Amino acid sequence: xxxxxxxxxxxxxxxxxxxxxxxxxxxxxxxxxxxxxxxxxxxxxxxxxxxxxxxxxxxxxxxxxxxxxxxxxxxxxxxxxxxxxxxxxxxxxxxxxxxxxxxxxxxxxxxxxxxxxxxxxxxxxxxxxxxxxxxxxxxxxxxxxxxxxxxxxxxxxxxxxxxxxxxxxxxxxxxxxxxxxxxxxxxxxxxxxxxxxxxxxxxxxxxxxxxxxxxxxxxxxxxxxxxxxxxxxxxxxxxxxxxxxxxxxxxxxxxxxxxxxxxxxxxxxxxxxxxxxxxxxxxxxxxxxxxxxxxxxxxxxxxxxxxxxxxxxxxxxxxxxxxxxxxxxxxxxxxxxxxxxxxxxxxxxxxxxxxxxxxxxxxxxxxxxxxxxxxxxxxxxxxxxxxxxxxxxxxxxxxxxxxxxx
Amino acid sequence: xxxxxxxxxxxxxxxxxxxxxxxxxxxxxxxxxxxxxxxxxxxxxxxxxxxxxxxxxxxxxxxxxxxxxxxxxxxxxxxxxxxxxxxxxxxxxxxxxxxxxxxxxxxxxxxxxxxxxxxxxxxxxxxxxxxxxxxxxxxxxxxxxxxxxxxxxxxxxxxxxxxxxxxxxxxxxxxxxxxxxxxxxxxxxxxxxxxxxxxxxxxxxxxxxxxxxxxxxxxxxxxxxxxxxxxxxxxxxxxxxxxxxxxxxxxxxxxxxxxxxxxxxxxxxxxxxxxxxxxxxxxxxxxxxxxxxxxxxxxxxxxxxxxxxxxxxxxxxxxxxxxxxxxxxxxxxxxxxxxxxxxxxxxxxxxxxxxxxxxxxxxxxxxxxxxxxxxxxxxxxxxxxxxxxxxxxxxxxxxxxxxxxxxxxxxxxxxxxxxxxxxxxxxxxxxxxxxxxxxxxxxxxxxxxxxxxxxxxxxxxxxxxxxxxxxxxxxxx
Numbered sequence: 001x002x003x004x005x006x007x008x009x010x011x012x013x014x015x016x017x018x019x020x021x022x023x024x025x026x027x028x029x030x031x032x033x034x035x036x037x038x039x040x041x042x043x044x045x046x047x048x049x050x051x052x053x054x055x056x057x058x059x060x061x062x063x064x065x066x067x068x069x070x071x072x073x074x075x076x077x078x079x080x081x082x083x084x085x086x087x088x089x090x091x092x093x094x095x096x097x098x099x100x101x102x103x104x105x106x107x108x109x110x111x112x113x114x115x116x117x118x119x120x121x122x123x124x125x126x127x128x129x130x131x132x133x134x135x136x137x138x139x140x141x142x143x144x145x146x147x148x149x150x151x152x153x154x155x156x157x158x159x160x161x162x163x164x165x166x167x168x169x170x171x172x173x174x175x176x177x178x179x180x181x182x183x184x185x186x187x188x189x190x191x192x193x194x195x196x197x198x199x200x201x202x203x204x205x206x207x208x209x210x211x212x213x214x215x216x217x218x219x220x221x222x223x224x225x226x227x228x229x230x231x232x233x234x235x236x237x238x239x240x241x242x243x244x245x246x247x248x249x250x251x252x253x254x255x256x257x258x259x260x261x262x263x264x265x266x267x268x269x270x271x272x273x274x275x276x277x278x279x280x281x282x283x284x285x286x287x288x289x290x291x292x293x294x295x296x297x298x299x300x301x302x303x304x305x306x307x308x309x310x311x312x313x314x315x316x317x318x319x320x321x322x323x324x325x326x327x328x329x330x331x332x333x334x335x336x337x338x339x340x341x342x343x344x345x346x347x348x349x350x351x352x353x354x355x356x357x358x359x360x361x362x363x364x365x366x367x368x369x370x371x372x373x374x375x376x377x378x379x380x381x382x383x384x385x386x387x388x389x390x391x392x393x394x395x396x397x398x399x400x401x402x403x404x405x406x
Numbered sequence: 407x408x409x410x411x412x413x414x415x416x417x418x419x420x421x422x423x424x425x426x427x428x429x430x431x432x433x434x435x436x437x438x439x440x441x442x443x444x445x446x447x448x449x450x451x452x453x454x455x456x457x458x459x460x461x462x463x464x465x466x467x468x469x470x471x472x473x474x475x476x477x478x479x480x481x482x483x484x485x486x487x488x489x490x491x492x493x494x495x496x497x498x499x500x501x502x503x504x505x506x507x508x509x510x511x512x513x514x515x516x517x518x519x520x521x522x523x524x525x526x527x528x529x530x531x532x533x534x535x536x537x538x539x540x541x542x543x544x545x546x547x548x549x550x551x552x553x554x555x556x557x558x559x560x561x562x563x564x565x566x567x568x569x570x571x572x573x574x575x576x577x578x579x580x581x582x583x584x585x586x587x588x589x590x591x592x593x594x595x596x597x598x599x600x601x602x603x604x605x606x607x608x609x610x611x612x613x614x615x616x617x618x619x620x621x622x623x624x625x626x627x628x629x630x631x632x633x634x635x636x637x638x639x640x641x642x643x644x645x646x647x648x649x650x651x652x653x654x655x656x657x658x659x660x661x662x663x664x665x666x667x668x669x670x671x672x673x674x675x676x677x678x679x680x681x682x683x684x685x686x687x688x689x690x691x692x693x694x695x696x697x698x699x700x701x702x703x704x705x706x707x708x709x710x711x712x713x714x715x716x717x718x719x720x721x722x723x724x725x726x727x728x729x730x731x732x733x734x735x736x737x738x739x740x741x742x743x744x745x746x747x748x749x750x751x752x753x754x755x756x757x758x759x760x761x762x763x764x765x766x767x768x769x770x771x772x773x774x775x776x777x778x779x780x781x782x783x784x785x786x787x788x789x790x791x792x793x794x795x796x797x798x799x800x801x802x803x804x805x806x807x808x809x810x811x812x813x814x815x816x817x818x819x820x821x822x823x824x825x826x827x828x829x830x831x832x833x834x835x836x837x838x839x840x841x842x843x844x845x846x847x848x849x850x851x852x853x854x855x856x857x858x859x860x861x862x863x864x865x866x867x868x869x870x871x872x873x874x875x876x877x878x879x880x881x882x883x
Contacts, residue, residue: 084757175603254700300595385855
């Protein structure tokens with residue numbers, strides 16, 4: 001099918017304003033509603049077109065070979081905000097920064113600080129499951145989603161979950177979408193669980209050798225000092241000469257006032273508080289720094305395995321840009337490496353029972369490795385059946401297993 | 407009459423797997439298993455088998471797969487939506503013998519256990535290590551962790567710490583075709599899509615969990631439990647919103663209405679709640695002592711501003727336990743009022759609580775029923791409980807009508823039909839109220855990915871037509 005024909009059919013569906021060509025001439029659909037997104041998927045399914053999913057285009061590169069790019073950038077409305085219920089409904093293409101500002105107007109807050117640029121879309125954060133350092137205190141991305149609307153590969157709209165904070169009606173399809181990388185549909189809208197804007201937000205830094213910092217982090221956990229983030233950051237990522245352990249306390253004045261003094265007594269480190277005006281810029285450097293290489297890996301490892309796993313990464317790849325939850329343990333590595341070496345890291349990690357997810361990479365790497373790679377025995381069949389169900393024509397060009405062909 | 411799929415030859419084959427002692431197939435023996443906590447749904451299973459190990463479950467499911475017989479897994483039978491009730495064509499697999507805690511790792515804060523472990527026993531077992539398992543359904547003294555996984559159970563302390571799904575990191579599951587899969591990881595980060603998140607709350611329709619790895623949490627160093635009483639439910643609701651808006655997330659925030667308080671205070675679980683209050687709130691804060699002290703002062707001020715007549719804190723661990731006993735045994739206390747209790751479970755946006763309460767009162771009056779309300783108010787999760795006698799068909803009919811109207815009122819307020827008890831068979835007819843046919847179809851298809859023949863807990867959660875509609879959609883193979 002020629003691009004011209006694809007373009008013509010899309011224009012008939014979305015109007016001229018809803019269609020463009022990407023920099024290399026690929027037709028790009030820019031639907032403005034979930035219904036329009038669903039129509040685009042239905043058309044693609046009927047015509048057998050392959051779809052590349054794009055949010056704001058700031059996290060995963062828009063390079064998957066496809067017949068059609070689908071951008072969610074026009075799905076950028078904050079649909080509703082309920083301060084009394086601490087719930088918001090937002091379209092998936094809404095930039096995180098836009099959402100943050102809108103919520104702040106009502107003294108509310110979404111406790112997610114994903115890596116990447118501030119204009120990254122909330123749909124991208126959900127689809128790729130990329131939580132930032134606040135995961136330590138507030139949980140992974142899935143804990144902040146109450147429900148979502150998803151367009152399947154063949155254009156059906158699935159409305160999972162709801163707008164209440166506790167809900168067990170039916171199967172939790174939202175969990176399947178969070179971190180599903182779009183393999184089970186394109187997220188159009190999300191219901192988010194909010195929090196009241198924290199009254200206090202204090203960050204303290206300690207610097208030193210990595211093993212001393214990880215040991216101190218374990219002491220803090222043991223002593224039940226529970227910052228909202230306890231992040232170990234490599235020198236390259238922190239733009240410092242040493243490893244940094246950053247403890248961020250977020251909450252009521254009483255809670256933060258009570259917790260901060262306990263840092264020094266629980267862990268034998270010199271802590272330096274960041275001046276309030278530097279807190280945002282420090283965490284912004286960490287978040288943006290993770291875009292400093294073309295490949296980002298996420299390794300699920302508990303706090304006591306952080307040192308060994310960082311050693312593995314440093315040995316097999318390079319020390320790179322590393323951010324590790326020193327308490328909750330998830331490690332994020334960014335850098336560059338050939339596919340074979342990344343595959344070897346995944347193999348060694350798997351032998352240590354550490355799952356490795358490819359969070360971000362150019363298409364050839366994603367295609368070769370897959371976001372998840374091989375599954376545990378028996379799981380691949382389930383995932384395959386789930387994908388068949390949500391994308392029966394295999395329109396969605398998402399390399400979950402690393403076997404998707406061109 | 408359709409011939410039963412549960413034939414004598416199946417009984418003999420199952421006996422060879424678990425031993426004759428662990429099979430129940432005579433009618434009198436089966437009576438115990440005809441109901442769970444839902445008094446309006448009763449059915450005799452074809453037979454009951456009680457395995458003692460994962461291997462036995464695999465063998466049982468392999469056999470049932472070969473002969474095409476459906477099955478239902480059952481824990482302690484404390485579910486309140488009819489989810490663990492089996493029809494005569496199905497085998498009921500009772501998991502109560504699988505009640506061992508297999509390992510506890512205090513450093514990693516993980517425990518691996520069998521599905522029949524009673525919820526409260528887990529926390530008791532790890533208490534000497536300074537740890538506990540957070541999800542605490544009111545039935546925690548009897549319900550099993552496997553059942554909690556099936557229902558994604560909640561409890562008072564889930565406001566701050568999350569429900570069951572937030573505390574399960576790995577599952578060993580036997581699928582209906584007898585294959586064994588490991589979902590999730592010890593770390594909590596999945597090997598692939600979040601299938602643990604998908605499995606938890608699937609109400610036994612994807613397979614049987616044989617091993618559960620849970621996250622344990624440290625016992626908080628300081629706890630403050632406060633009791634406040636209000637002249638109006640609306641005032642109490644405003645207090646709840648005020649506390650949350652102040653950025654404070656209490657460990658628990660529970661409300662009971664006048665009828666509930668009266669039932670508790672008239673029972674052996676009397677906790678000293680003021681019986682003349684329209685509503686009482688239990689607020690629990692936990693954390694470091696300084697933080698708890700500071701937040702308690704703020705909470706007290708918010709409660710008083712919202713109209714609390716009295717605010718008092720528990721003065722000792724025994725006093726705190728007493729305050730909680732009243733709340734946790736509220737359902738038991740209601741058992742004094744009538745022979746049967748329909749425990750309802752719905753969720754509404756927090757801000758809608760007062761209006762929905764007015765609506766429930768109107769329904770109660772019109773149907774001439776006794777309804778007492780207890781809420782996980784911080785979550786907007788309410789339990790309107792109807793005391794009745796099911797031997798009276800007229801009353802039973804009115805209970806059905808009232809339950810339906812209450813659910814409709816909650817849905818109309820933007821809520822959901824269940825917050826922690828599940829859909830089971832009780833609420834399956836309400837599912838189309840909150841999910842459109844395409845979403846129901848997607849649910850059914852997801853179930854089929856785990857259980858293509860749909861033999862695991864058949865007839866629950868998703869109305870039957872949904873899968874046909876989904877499969878009939880254009881392009882679906």
